[in-house]
Amino acid sequence: MRRLWIVAGWEFTTTVFRVSFVATALMLPLLHIGLALLLGHSLKVVTADAREKKPIAILEGTEEPRGMVMLRENRVDAVFVLEPDYVETGRLRVYTRLQTGLFQFADGQERRERAETLLRQRLLSPHLPGPLTARVVAPIENLEAFTVDRDGGIRRRDETPLALLTGAFGLTLLLSLSIFMSSGVLQQAMVAERQNRVLEVLLVCIKPFPLLAGKVIGLAGAGLIQIGIYLAFLVAGAPMALTLVDVPPATVGAAAACFGVGYVLYACLMAGTGALGRGTQESAQIATVWMVVGALPLFFIAPMTSDGTSVLARALTWFPPTAPSALLLRIGTGSVSFMELSGALALTLAAAAGALAISARLLRRVTIAGAR
Amino acid sequence: MHGPLVSVAFVSRTLGKNRVLDHVSFDVSSAAVVGLLGPNGAGKTTLVRIVVGLTRADEGTVERRMPPMTGRVPIGYLPEERGLYQNARVDAVLTYVARLKGLSRVESENEVTQWLARVDLQPLATRRLEQLSKGQQQKVQLAAAFLGDPSLIVLDEPFSGLDPLNARLVVELVREASAAGKGLLVSAHQLALVEQFCTEIVILARGRVAWRGARQDIPADRSLEELFMAHAVPGGAA
Numbered sequence: 001m002r003r004l005w006i007v008a009g010w011e012f013t014t015t016v017f018r019v020s021f022v023a024t025a026l027m028l029p030l031l032h033i034g035l036a037l038l039l040g041h042s043l044k045v046v047t048a049d050a051r052e053k054k055p056i057a058i059l060e061g062t063e064e065p066r067g068m069v070m071l072r073e074n075r076v077d078a079v080f081v082l083e084p085d086y087v088e089t090g091r092l093r094v095y096t097r098l099q100t101g102l103f104q105f106a107d108g109q110e111r112r113e114r115a116e117t118l119l120r121q122r123l124l125s126p127h128l129p130g131p132l133t134a135r136v137v138a139p140i141e142n143l144e145a146f147t148v149d150r151d152g153g154i155r156r157r158d159e160t161p162l163a164l165l166t167g168a169f170g171l172t173l174l175l176s177l178s179i180f181m182s183s184g185v186l187q188q189a190m191v192a193e194r195q196n197r198v199l200e201v202l203l204v205c206i207k208p209f210p211l212l213a214g215k216v217i218g219l220a221g222a223g224l225i226q227i228g229i230y231l232a233f234l235v236a237g238a239p240m241a242l243t244l245v246d247v248p249p250a251t252v253g254a255a256a257a258c259f260g261v262g263y264v265l266y267a268c269l270m271a272g273t274g275a276l277g278r279g280t281q282e283s284a285q286i287a288t289v290w291m292v293v294g295a296l297p298l299f300f301i302a303p304m305t306s307d308g309t310s311v312l313a314r315a316l317t318w319f320p321p322t323a324p325s326a327l328l329l330r331i332g333t334g335s336v337s338f339m340e341l342s343g344a345l346a347l348t349l350a351a352a353a354g355a356l357a358i359s360a361r362l363l364r365r366v367t368i369a370g371a372r
Numbered sequence: 373m374h375g376p377l378v379s380v381a382f383v384s385r386t387l388g389k390n391r392v393l394d395h396v397s398f399d400v401s402s403a404a405v406v407g408l409l410g411p412n413g414a415g416k417t418t419l420v421r422i423v424v425g426l427t428r429a430d431e432g433t434v435e436r437r438m439p440p441m442t443g444r445v446p447i448g449y450l451p452e453e454r455g456l457y458q459n460a461r462v463d464a465v466l467t468y469v470a471r472l473k474g475l476s477r478v479e480s481e482n483e484v485t486q487w488l489a490r491v492d493l494q495p496l497a498t499r500r501l502e503q504l505s506k507g508q509q510q511k512v513q514l515a516a517a518f519l520g521d522p523s524l525i526v527l528d529e530p531f532s533g534l535d536p537l538n539a540r541l542v543v544e545l546v547r548e549a550s551a552a553g554k555g556l557l558v559s560a561h562q563l564a565l566v567e568q569f570c571t572e573i574v575i576l577a578r579g580r581v582a583w584r585g586a587r588q589d590i591p592a593d594r595s596l597e598e599l600f601m602a603h604a605v606p607g608g609a610a
Binding site: 002003006007010014018195196197198200201202203204205206364 | 421424425426427443445447449451452453454455456457458459460468469471472473474513516
């Protein structure tokens with residue numbers, strides 16, 4: 001047991017003082033915050049553009065030349081010209097300035113919606129009172145949203161679905177990234193120690209299981225340091241990204257448990273992968289499989305966040321390799337019970353212990369396989 | 373402590389379809405220096421790994437009867453291919469190995485200081501291993517094998533990559549360890565050097581013991597090299 005902690009201490013100190021670790025720990029949060037700020041700025045610009053939109057003109061056919069002048073002088077965004085038989089057929093033409101860009105189709109859709117609203121008003125106002133016309137044109141103007149839990153409790157839903165989705169996705173992505181990066185370090189270390197035969201010296205002093213367990217613990221500490229730096233950067237430097245951590249303490253605690261268990265599982269799997277591969281490249285290829293499997297829930301983010309209790313969500317929760325990220329996603333949307341969380345994490349820990357035992361066996365076998 | 377520190381009896385090992393060791397037997401006693409000789413592919417490294425417990429024999433037994441050392445690893449091992457942690461400081465690596473061998477932090481630091489001085493690397497204690505020459509790295513590994521006062525020291529190709537001066541240092545270290553009552557198993561190709569310090573010789577050929585005996589059992593009219601050529605090389609001079 002004492003040797004296990006010596007290994008853990010060694011792995012921790014040699015990892016956190018490594019230049020690549022310090023660079024990654026500092027640069028990655030800065031990069032992500034930069035991207036978040038860039039995205040936020042873009043959204044701001046787009047929103048501002050939307051607010052500054054010019055009106056659209058709906059004209060009879062005889063007024064078409066006047067509409068063309070308005071368009072050329074940039075006084076309107078579009079000119080819709082009604083055909084003489086518009087009421088019977090719904091036919092009209094639209095003129096806009098020449099534009100290029102990826103989101104042209106969205107602009108066209110938005111102009112069409114504005115035109116429809118104006119046309120409804122124009123068609124109904126001679127026949128209906130003003131307020132009724134307004135309601136027919138815009139039946140939903142002020143919507144208050146509530147959620148009902150399993151016990152019938154009703155709560156106001158403050159978050160918008162997009163914010164909720166972003167928070168859950170952001171948290172899952174952040175913690176999953178850290179899990180894969182930290183456990184990847186372990187996998188690389190295993191490959192290096194096998195190749196330079198340090199393992200032979202170590203295995204004379206300590207059995208494979210405590211050796212691997214010590215490595216997993218040491219690198220888990222390094223992973224937590226990385227996450228700590230990440231969160232410190234987020235809280236200190238990126239108000240926009242605060243949505244990622246603006247969650248109740250219980251959710252933060254549950255997410256931390258998922259991160260811890262997820263790290264332990266993947267560290268054990270990566271240790272085995274490092275022991276199994278015959279070189280850096282081969283081990284990296286095997287490790288990619290684990291990373292794809294681990295990130296699987298992120299591919300199903302839409303169905304998982306819309307219905308966190310679906311068969312898919314539960315299946316991914318109870319399958320150890322996908323459990324950490326599936327749980328992180330579901331915690332973000334509040335769709336996982338304490339019992340399910342505890343059960344799935346316990347199963348994942350059991351799988352991690354199994355993976356560590358198999359890794360230890362593999363380690364001894366492949367170390368010996370080099371003997372000639 | 374009576375009897376040998378290690379008794380290897382009728383050990384066989386097959387890797388794939390290759391019979392690497394075939395009923396090999398020998399002992400390593402306290403104060404003895406057993407030279408394990410043989411051409412490339414004779415099975416020396418596999419045998420060494422079985423002796424230190426890195427792998428098991430398919431047949432036969434390896435009995436280790438080390439004097440009790442509370443919490444300490446009784447074996448010092450220098451593997452054939454050497455690396456250690458290239459990015460770590462010399463003193464840090466050695467302290468780590470010493471602690472894994474069961475020494476306390478203070479004991480480790482004291483022993484590391486002594487051993488670095490013994491192998492003339494004290495001025496380089498705070499350098500990273502990658503900043504050392506190959507020969508200096510070899511000496512760091514040699515110090516790692518001797519750390520912790522083990523009863524049995526197993527050295528696989530200790531002279532590989534060393535200049536004559538440092539090879540001389542290895543000979544001195546082996547003699548000192550033997551004089552201190554430790555048992556040593558040394559696998560090597562440098563027959564002239566082995567001849568200087570071995571008390572017993574085991575010559576392996578194609579996984580079998582081709583010749584085994586005490587240093588004084590070598591016929592007076594033959595050198596160790598002649599004995600080796602006669603027994604280890606197919607069709608060698610008889």
